[in-house]
Amino acid sequence: MFIISITDQIGYEHSGELFNLGLYKNKLNDPLDKYRRLRITREFLKVKAIDYVLDFRFRKSAVKEYFVKKLLYRNFKPVYMVRSANLNYYFPKSTSATRLLFKNDPICVLTDQMKELVEQRYGLEHIHIIPNSISVATYQKVKTKKFDNPYIVTAGRLYDHKQFDELIKAYAESELPGKQIDLRILGQGPQLKRLQKQVEKLQLKNRVHFEGFVKKPETYFAGALFFAFCSKFEGFPRVLLESLACGTPVVSTDCPTGPAELLDGSNGILVPHHDFEAFKNALNQLAGDTDLLNQYRENAQASIARYDHQEVNKLWKAFIEGMQ
Structure with missing residues (x-):
């Protein structure tokens, strides 16, 4: 090759x-x-x-x-x-x-x-x-990134179409900051300063963490409560595959295309595209329901078996x- x-x-x-x-x-x-x-x-x-x-x-x-x-x-x-x-x-x-x-x-x-x-x-x-595709087996041995507070995670290039600003807004309006559940954002790009100003204005600097480019993001995925995603459009987002391979559920909007193919109801929550009120409610639901979270965790890896490299x-x- x-x-x-x-x-x-x-x-x-x-x-x-x-x-x-x-x-x-x-x-x-x-x-x-x-x-x-x-x-x-x-x-x-x-x-x-x-x-x-x-x-x-x-x-x-x-x-x-x-x-x-x-x-x-x-x-x-x-x-x-x-x-x-x-x-x-x-x-x-x-x-x-x-x-x-x-x-x-x-x-x-x-x-x-x-x-x-x-x-x-x-x-x-x-x-x-x-x-x-992804090698599902390799993600079963990932070391978990640990922090003082529980956290949710997202990842991607910090471009406008990824809508990290909407994610931060939904997080700010959710119950998660009050529960001391942090948001960790992996990636770099031209929107970084604007997003940092947004976080500062919302007085969430102690809750929202910009991690920059991370060579092994799966260590963050494995340690997170769940992965959050609300892009304008995609193709088939590998970060969702990686998160599920780590056994970490996903909350995502139904953007074209990819999330609907990956989230089948057993491994996370899919809400309508651009419905950020429903997205916020989904954050609250999964952060507040330990039984549901554990159920999604148990199903996560098996749900993407058809996307393994061999298949x-x-x-x-x-x-x-x-x-x-």
């Missing part, structure tokens, strides 16, 4: 051989430089005798995608990956251009709902569903064999 990174920003551990295309990018990033990098990438694919390319790029420009198909993927087999319910990340704005560009290509999405969104908006047909690898195997 080979990984091609378009930018020189390698932030996570990886397996396979890495080809850092970002090292070939000049400061101007002009059309000639982009063309040069296309040729470099094409030569890499030829030399390594790549059979299939899983394309995770954002693909917003129809013109750029036309040249990528003509100059890079000629005689190669791309599989276009869609990892978010926000389809504007992965397809050009023009539906007709999208249909022309991708009508004959395999497209891989994460959920049934994402498949429906792509079909309805663009009329594309060759769509395959392969969800994110999802079968889907990948069938997918690849079907392309041959």
Whole structure:
């Protein structure tokens, strides 16, 4: 397996051989430089005798995608990956251009709902569903992060669409601060200062903790009462998989897409999308009902067995064999 990174920003551990295309990018990033990098990438694919390319790029420009198909993927087999319910990340704005560009290509999405969104908006047909996966067994040995007070946890990049501000507001209005149950937020991003000011204004600096980037977030997940999540949109949030794999229940809004596939009523509480009153009530309910919390804990790991690496690898195997 080979990984091609378009930018020189390698932030996570990886397996396979890495080809850092970002090292070939000049400061101007002009059309000639982009063309040069296309040729470099094409030569890499030829030399390594790549059979299939899983394309995770954002693909917003129809013109750029036309040249990528003509100059890079000629005689190669791309599989276009869609990892978010926000389809504007992965397809050009023009539906007709999208249909022309991708009508004959395999497209891989994460959920049934994402498949429906792509079909309805663009009329594309060759769509395959392969969800994110996780090694459930490895999370059974996670060491628990402990603090003086019990806490709930959330995690993600601190961007607007993650709606951490709404989560903080719901937490502030809930019974949790009065019960000395803290909120711990894992992640970093451009919204950090604004969120810190919000917490200060709510006089919750002793209750809400910004932990920054955490290399092993599962240690926090395992020690939490439950995981809280209220994003505007997702794809198939891995943090929910990781939390449930740790045996930690989840409270989430039903954003498109992912939470509805993971929360089946046995492992947490799913409330309507953007219904923050219901979200607050769910926080109160789970924090105040030890029996329900323990019941969800007992069911958490078993509820995601179908997303274990071994099970999802079968889907990948069938997918690849079907392309041959």
